[in-house]
Amino acid sequence: MFTTRPEICGTFGVVSSTHWIASSVGMAMLERGGNAFDAAVAVGFTLQVVEPHLCGPAGEVPILFHAAQANRTSVLCGQGVAPAAASIAAFRNQGLTSVPGSGLIAGVVPGAFDAWLKLLRDYGSLRLKDVLEPAIHYAEAGHPLLGGAARALSEVADAFRTEWLSSAPVWLPGGEVPRAGRLFRNPTLANTWRRIIKEAGNGSREQQIERARYTWSQGFVAEAIDKFNRAEPLMDASGERHVGFLTGDDMARWEASYETPTTSHYHDWTICKTGPWGQGPVLLQALKLLEGYDLSRMHSNDPEFIHLLLEALKLAFADREAYYGDPDFSDVPMATLLSDKYASERRALIGERSGVDLNPGVIPGFEAQVATTLAQVRIADGGDGGGLGVGEPTMAHLRDTTKSADGGGLGEPTMAHLRATTKPGDTVHFDVIDRFGNMVSATPSGGWPQSSPTVPGLGFALNTRAQIFWLTPDLPGSLVPGKRPRTTLTPTLAFADDGSALSCGTPGGDQQDQWQLSLLVRLINHKLPLQQAIDMPLFHSMHAPGSFYPRTAMPNVIVVEENLGQSVIDELTRRGHDVKVAPAWSAGRLTAAARDPDGLLRAAATPRLMQAYAVGR
16 A cells, blocks of 8 residues: 555664654654653653644653563653642632633643653653753744644734733744744743753752752742742633632642553553553453454455444443543442453444444442433533533644535534633654663643643743543542543553564544554554554544533544545445544544564654654664
8 A cells, every 4th residue: 555654664763753853853862872761751842842732841741661671561640630729619619610621720730841850760861951952952943833833822812912911922922923834932941941950950860850850849930830820810711710729839749650551452462551540441442342353354444344443432432431530539440341251241232333322331339420420421511501611622633624424514613612712732642662672652732822821931831631620529530639630641552472562642632542543453453564554544433522621422423534435434324423524634643663573663653734753763
């Protein structure tokens, strides 16, 4: 099959990310003697500069990594928690029935910075200044602003001028909206990083990193964030002004943490994901369901193949709604959800036609929880007036471009109800493998300047991840101080019995594991090369409630790229799917890297949006 670009192959190292500059920065770290962890940290910080509308320093990141020398695969959780003052009662006392999707009030503890520095301290080899140097360079000297970033800033420019006044000096240089393709600079952010490096002082590599972590969580950064949240109320998606709950004490009490991955077997592969504080186990559940079918006999564009994947995903996402949450606060029956017996029972629900209900499994002891979840989902989807804001969109670049099979429009949920300070953000992803076999898969997000006002003097905005919480008690996703929101961020590592290894992921909110599922099955069942598998047409379901406002559920609705072909679209329609057709090359931003048993390294990146790139040698 024709592919859009060559698959990158080599033995020294490979990097694939959603921005070509970040990929090159990661490769530069490998070239100067760094390992995959050094490269990952440099890429993570650089993406905050070159894709500022998709991730920022005060965002969050789950990191899946494999340390070759120890032969250990781990999760590093860079998802911050709800502030101590952010309770359901605190929101309801202000007349809010949902967490607004924008503004200071939706912030949780920023998690990305500490996660990157912990990874560098414990597994890297370079100094903090070395890995921050490229990000500082692009913040000071400038980078060609992406079209998506220019559009995002344009859409909130008036809000910057009238409501979020601290954002204007950073994002509207000279008072004007920056132009796509022209150099954009953020010297304020560069100065923040230079000050952190200066306050880190001298000493060993580890001592410098520890002082930098302190400077962030208890020094001038935390002080500025604390002061900003306590200052004047600012507009958010509720249409009213609120102060934030986040304090310096919240930042001082939290740090990124290591965890064991949640794993499941699929044929001769072990797939590794985060725990149920993320949506990652959805992918594992879907794969367990698909084990009961001989997918290798089906072409990866066959209607039957697509139908089975979509139906498996619908069942897995229904379980996500009923059971997933921070396991430090909720009893999540993960062993049952990933068991062969449970998968066999659930698989029997997949028929020839599209299922019409949100249908979670009812595990003994969880009956009341499932009933409460379904009732809450119906209330939210019924439009009770409680939804306040928008987070990661399905496909930010696809507004009003998708069409139904009969010519009707779909696109993003209507933006008519949104306030001037509420615009969608999204996410980035990257994968790194070095010559030693170290691997990193990371999906940074949050801290979007279009969703939260910029902190004066720091050059970045806070995150709005608290919007994922429910303000209804006793649900796995209910807001509780100190709890992690159930993030949509979901990187993947996978290992085969023959010694092969894979790292992959994509931006895209609730679609991340859906697009990764088709990629994994095409790689494992159909043995496609990386680039070819990424280039294949993509599809996803809109059946389950979204994680972000308006938490829209569209029963039976699927979105497919038009290059699947009309005959496939017609057959999916016959099977009961409500098919919406997106333009070819428009869904998802998959990247991937792989290691073969003989040490050959491979990498690939999506051509969609024309900015992701894989490099290596």
